[in-house]
Amino acid sequence: MTESSHQRIVSNEVAHHQSPIPLGVIGNGLIFLSAVRGVHPETSTLADGAEAQLQQAFKNMSTTLAAAGVTAREVLRVGVYAKDLASLRGPLDAVWVETFGDDPPARFAIGVNDIGRTGDGTEILLEVIALAAAGSAS
Secondary structure (H helix, E strand, O other): OOOOOOOOOOOOOOOOOOOOEEEEEEEOEEEEEEEEEOEEEOOOOOOOOOHHHHHHHHHHHHHHHOOOOOHHHHHHHHEEEOOHHHHHHHHHHHHHHHHHHHOOEEEEEEEOOOOOOOOOOOOEEEOOOOOOOOOOOO
C-alpha cells in the first residue's frame, strides 16, 4: 500500500458529513473543501432558510479553512450551487464582500434543482479551493 498523497482536514467546530466524505483535504499545496453547507455545528441541523444557510455555509468555510491553518485570504475559487440563485444573488454578493473584501477569489454560481441529500432542505452548497499553508501535505 502506498502512502496517501493528501491529508484530511479534521475539526470539531464544523458539522461533519453523514457519509464517508471528509470536510476537505490538503494535497500538493492546495486545499479542497467538500460540499460546505449551512449546517449549525452545535446541532448538526441546517440553518432555517436559504439566506441563513448562505451565512452559515460561509462561517463553516472559514472554520474549516482555519482547521487547515489558513484564512479566507488564501481562497482561490468558490463554486456556489443554489436552488434559487436569482433570489440569493444579492445576499451572496453581500457575504462575498464581507468575507473576501477587495481581493476576492474567482467564483462561479450555478442554479440547481437538488443538492445535499435528496429532500433534506439544503438550499446552498459551496465548493472551495484554497492555497495550503507552507509545510502542509504536499
